[in-house]
Amino acid sequence: MKFKKLLATGATVTLSALALAACGSKDAGSDSQTLNWTDSAEIPTMDLSKATDATSFNQLNNVMEGLYRLGKDNKIEPGIAKSTKVSDDGLTYTFKLRKDAKWSNGDPVTAKDFVYSWQRTVDPKTGSQYVSLFDGIKNASEIADGKKPVSELGVKATDDHTLVVTLDKKIPYFKLLMGFPLFFPQNQKVVEQYGSKYGTASKYMVYDGPFKQTGWTGSNLNWKLQKNNNYWDKKSVKLNTINYQVNKSPNTSYNLYQSNKLDASPLSNEQAKQLKGKKGYLERVGASTFMLAFNTEKPDFANADVRRGISMAINRKEFANNVLGGGTVPADTITSKGLVKVGNKDYTAGVAGNKFAQFNKAEAKKYLDKGLKELGKDSLEFTILSDDTDNAKKSTEFLQSQIQTAFGNKVKVKTQNVPFKTRLSRQASGDFEVSIYGWGADFADPISFLDLFTSDNAQNLAKWKNEDYNKLIAASKTEADTNKRFKDLQDAETILLNEDGLSPLYYQVTPWVVNEKVKGIVYNSAGANYNFKDTYIAK
Structure with a gap:
C-alpha cells in the first residue's frame, strides 16, 4: 500500500536528562481505557474500494472486519467467517458466516454484503486502483477490463450466511488477502444512501469492526474510534476510545507525549539516538x-x-x-x-x-x-x-x-x-x-x-x-x-x-516511543499495520 510519510527522518531536538527519564511513564487514559494515538497524515478516504494508503487501511482495519482478521505475526484469526471449506482442487472456498455479526446501525452482516463489496470494487465505474489484487478470482480481470458484467465475478451468496468464492487459479496467499481491508464487506443500503458522500466523513459510514469512527469530517486532523457495541466480539474489546490527532512533526508529537497528551510518538533521528535503550523505545x-x-x-x-x-x-x-x-x-x-x-x-x-x-x-x-x-x-x-x-x-x-x-x-x-x-x-x-x-x-x-x-x-x-x-x-x-x-x-x-x-x-x-502501560497492540509489517482489537491500558 502507498505510504503516507517518511516517519523516521531527522528533525533535530535537544532532550534533557529529565525528558529521557520521563519516557514510558505516561498514564494518559489509564482510568477510562482511552488510547491517545498519533498519525502524521490526514485520512484520504474511508471508502475501502478506493483506499490505497496506510492511513486509510489502518483506520479501516479497526472499524471494519472481513472474513478473517490478521493477528500477531500475520496469523489468520476468525472474523466474520466462523468456518472455511476448501475444495480438493483448491479453486472453491465456502465460508460459513457467523449469525451474530452486525453493522453499527444494527443491520445484520450477510454474505450479500461481501458480494456487493467485491463487485463494487472490481466494477470499472468505481475506479479502484487496487483491483489487481482480485486477479485469480473468477472473471475478475475481465470485469475490471469491462469485458464481462460484475454479476459474473466468482463470488456468490447461496444464503445469508454462506459465501462461495470461485477462483480461476490457485492463489497461494488467498487467505492472507481475506484479512486485508480491500476484501471486507460493505453495506449496500448505506453506500447507496450516501452516494458520492460515502466514505468521505465518519457520518457517511457504517461499521462492522471492533470500533466505529466518529468526528472525522473528511479534512480535519482530529477524530475518534469508539468501541462498537454492535460488534459480535465486543467482549474482547477493552478500549473504549482511541483519540487520533495528526502531527506532521516528530517534535510536536513527542512534546505531546512528554506532556501526557499522547501515548506514543514516532521519533526523529536525533530523538531516536538519545532515547534508544530507554523505557518505551522500540523500532517498527x-x-x-x-x-x-x-x-x-x-x-x-x-x-x-x-x-x-x-x-x-x-x-x-x-x-x-x-x-x-x-x-x-x-x-x-x-x-x-x-x-x-x-x-x-x-x-x-x-x-x-x-x-x-x-x-x-x-x-x-x-x-x-x-x-x-x-x-x-x-x-x-x-x-x-x-x-x-x-x-x-x-x-x-x-x-x-x-x-x-x-x-x-x-x-x-x-x-x-x-x-x-x-x-x-x-x-x-x-x-x-x-x-x-x-x-x-x-x-x-x-x-x-x-x-x-x-x-x-x-x-x-x-x-x-x-x-x-x-x-x-x-x-x-x-x-x-x-x-x-x-x-x-x-x-x-x-x-x-x-x-x-x-x-x-x-x-x-x-523508531517510536510507546507508553509502557499500553498493552496488546498487534503490529504487522505487511498489510494493515495496526490492530487495536486486543489493546488495553494497564492499571
Whole structure:
C-alpha cells in the first residue's frame, strides 16, 4: 500500500536528562481505557474500494472486519467467517458466516454484503486502483477490463450466511488477502444512501469492526474510534476510545507525549539516538520500501540512462544512517528484505541488477552524460515531489543536495512538499516529474510489490513498461512449483532494477516511543499495520 510519510527522518531536538527519564511513564487514559494515538497524515478516504494508503487501511482495519482478521505475526484469526471449506482442487472456498455479526446501525452482516463489496470494487465505474489484487478470482480481470458484467465475478451468496468464492487459479496467499481491508464487506443500503458522500466523513459510514469512527469530517486532523457495541466480539474489546490527532512533526508529537497528551510518538533521528535503550523505545520494522518514482511519460525520464545516473548519485548509506536513522536500512531491491525466504535464504538474495542502487559519482556522471546526449540536451531540470511533513522536507532536501552536488551545473533540482492527499492525487494523475514513493506489502509475498509495475497496473505511477517483465509476473501467478515461481519473480525484479524503472532508496524502520502501560497492540509489517482489537491500558 502507498505510504503516507517518511516517519523516521531527522528533525533535530535537544532532550534533557529529565525528558529521557520521563519516557514510558505516561498514564494518559489509564482510568477510562482511552488510547491517545498519533498519525502524521490526514485520512484520504474511508471508502475501502478506493483506499490505497496506510492511513486509510489502518483506520479501516479497526472499524471494519472481513472474513478473517490478521493477528500477531500475520496469523489468520476468525472474523466474520466462523468456518472455511476448501475444495480438493483448491479453486472453491465456502465460508460459513457467523449469525451474530452486525453493522453499527444494527443491520445484520450477510454474505450479500461481501458480494456487493467485491463487485463494487472490481466494477470499472468505481475506479479502484487496487483491483489487481482480485486477479485469480473468477472473471475478475475481465470485469475490471469491462469485458464481462460484475454479476459474473466468482463470488456468490447461496444464503445469508454462506459465501462461495470461485477462483480461476490457485492463489497461494488467498487467505492472507481475506484479512486485508480491500476484501471486507460493505453495506449496500448505506453506500447507496450516501452516494458520492460515502466514505468521505465518519457520518457517511457504517461499521462492522471492533470500533466505529466518529468526528472525522473528511479534512480535519482530529477524530475518534469508539468501541462498537454492535460488534459480535465486543467482549474482547477493552478500549473504549482511541483519540487520533495528526502531527506532521516528530517534535510536536513527542512534546505531546512528554506532556501526557499522547501515548506514543514516532521519533526523529536525533530523538531516536538519545532515547534508544530507554523505557518505551522500540523500532517498527515495516515490510516497506521507499523509492524514487520517475515519471517515464516525461521525455527526460523515459531515458533509462538518465534514471540510472540520478540513482547512482545518491548515497543511500548516508541517507539511512545520518538523515533517517532509527535502524533504517539502505535499499538495493524493490521487495523489502525479510519478507519471505526461498529455501533458507532471503528472497532478495536471488535478485541481481542492483548496481544502480550503489553510490558512485563517476559512474553516475557517465550515465547522465550518455542519457543527455541521447536526448540532445546538455542539462536537466526537475522537481522532486513529496509530503509536507518535517521529515519528508528533510528527505527531499537531502536528495536535492546529493544530486546537484554530483552533477554541478548540469542538473538543477527543485523540491515541492504538499499535503499527503494532494501528493497521492498528483501521483495518480501523473502530475509529477520525480516523486518519493513508499510501498508497504499488503501480504507476505514479493508479488505484493512486483505486480505494481506491470504495464496496466493502476499503481504503476512511473508508467514504466517492459513486456519481458509483464510475462514473468504473469507466469508467477500461475506457476505451481514454488521454486520456479520465485525464480520468475527474481528475474522480473532484476529487469526492473537494471532499467531503474524505479530507484529503491531504503527499507523503512521507524523508531517510536510507546507508553509502557499500553498493552496488546498487534503490529504487522505487511498489510494493515495496526490492530487495536486486543489493546488495553494497564492499571
